[in-house]
Amino acid sequence: MPKNRRVTIADVAARVGMTNITVSRALNRPEMVKAETRSKIEAAASELGYVPNAFARGLKHSESRLIGFVTASVDNPFYAEMIKAVSRHAKQHNYAILLFDTDGEAWLEANAIETLLSYQAAGIILSPISDEPDYRPDYIDRLHNSDVAVVQLDRTLYNADFSSVVLDNVWAGQCVAAHLLNRVFAETRVSAEAPARLLIAAGPEQSIISRERLAGVQTTLAETDRGVAVDVLWGDYTLEPARDDVGAYIETYGMPGAIFGMNQLITLGALQAMKAHGIAPDTLSVISIDRLPYLDIFDIRVPCVVHDGFHAGQRALELLLERIADPELPQQTITVRGELIE
Amino acid sequence: MPKNRRVTIADVAARVGMTNITVSRALNRPEMVKAETRSKIEAAASELGYVPNAFARGLKHSESRLIGFVTASVDNPFYAEMIKAVSRHAKQHNYAILLFDTDGEAWLEANAIETLLSYQAAGIILSPISDEPDYRPDYIDRLHNSDVAVVQLDRTLYNADFSSVVLDNVWAGQCVAAHLLNRVFAETRVSAEAPARLLIAAGPEQSIISRERLAGVQTTLAETDRGVAVDVLWGDYTLEPARDDVGAYIETYGMPGAIFGMNQLITLGALQAMKAHGIAPDTLSVISIDRLPYLDIFDIRVPCVVHDGFHAGQRALELLLERIADPELPQQTITVRGELIE
DNA sequence: CTGTTAGCGCTTTCAT
């Protein structure tokens, strides 16, 4: 059986002996049509299996009910959580989500933006591949010149004038340092010769997020007279380099007083390195940003600063909807503060 | 500064003193246009910031480059992996992904399908909220009557005639049973009075997937003369009921010989229940389907049958593309077999 | 190689 030609509004109209426009109205502005006509039309529509054509409608209005979500990694659990939040709230407002996983590639990110523009996306939630100052993609201007609403999420483009929902990274660093001072370096006294060492496994050296987290740690440490020396290993927010570099560090300098992993994957890398060097997790204090899921079931406690991804995603969508409703609104930045979980 | 009206093909045409169609051709069929004209047009297009209107194009062709991905849980890591695979391969073929998280709600699933139909989606990858025989959503017929390609992924609708990529659930069950016979119940002898007990924490009682996994276990156990009694706790693939029911079971019947959790969350629930009852993970053998990530770092070994979500997603997209290319192709079922990881 | 015409499906005028 060959598939039937698509049912249009005209087919429905013919069926009930009316014209297109009446059908259109019956379906979209029911109050403008006599109740009797309307129910005839509705019956005919569902009988024929009428489905409105989103393209025709979009072309007419030159606006769409599409929101783009652009991220470097759908499979990062923190992003998955944010996607879930965005998706859930978007559909409450009758928007659908176009999802782009850029895989960390600049050209895929540029493509994604281009595609969203061509679909007249009402808004874009953008978590770019990099927050480093020298990443200045060409699409920034096109975005500014178009009338899409844009909200950056978690990562932001350096100096780009868009709204954003970001984490309070300085605070997260302070939190980590405060916890370490209380628990791990509590005994430490000023001692220039053999200072206590804190090893920080960070993201990229130019990443603003990493630098803020580091700055948070340093300011809090500087407020005390405890002589804690900080060693930083720059990485890229993935597991492998963190594992290798922490391993190399331990071989060269021995065990530090504590290790701070700047995200989930980095921390897991550090823990793997420790395991490879026969260091049990409870011998060496490890602290993280982002939760290491379900470890509590096994009585492994890695304290961490946890951010509510669901909340962040929801706020981003709210910001986006506000800007869609009123494009003249000033850009806003919302900061989401994490919480230390022991 | 007010946003400029959208740049159309006509604006570009005016700029270079040509007509629409030439511009259209220069952009889409470069070989049909004189090289010189083409480069003038390309220059003008990029200068004006021309972006093709996907709606106009879609309306014209009555086809879109959109693929729908409908799932009950974006935040399930197994699905996240499949989404990543689908997304990566879709963009290689110039398709974008419309993502719908149905949150386990039938009406949201129906909405998602409706929306995809209205966007003339070229194809839909569908992982429905339930594979139980009494879940027969209305949209099945609409899907059959339309010309969207549909591939079911992981979960399938009972008796719906769509292609699908599913896991080899019977085999997974057999694998689990074989492993238990080798390692845990190796010593067990026929003993009608006090048989060894295997506790299975399953999904919904009517779920085909759960029943297949169970059937796999039972056939393999039946091939031996080891007297292993199987107790099944039906649940819903989430953590909490598994945790509570396993806890209650342990209180009533004491510790079983082994526990088999039918997915990641169920197994985690079982492990939580064990912890609550002071049973260390290495005292009681636990086996799972789906990997419990990163536990090896902590020397916790929960053997599991692991399925390659990335591969499954990729196969699903391939199947979909084949059907988009040739809608007359017969429906196919691809079975992905897991692997036991100790 | 380039232009004219027409139409995809829908909805916004402006009538009736």
Next chain:
DNA sequence: ATGAAAGCGCTAACAG
């Protein structure tokens, strides 16, 4: 309360 006509932006089909 309903209808006629026009057009959103783009591209087949058919000239030239």
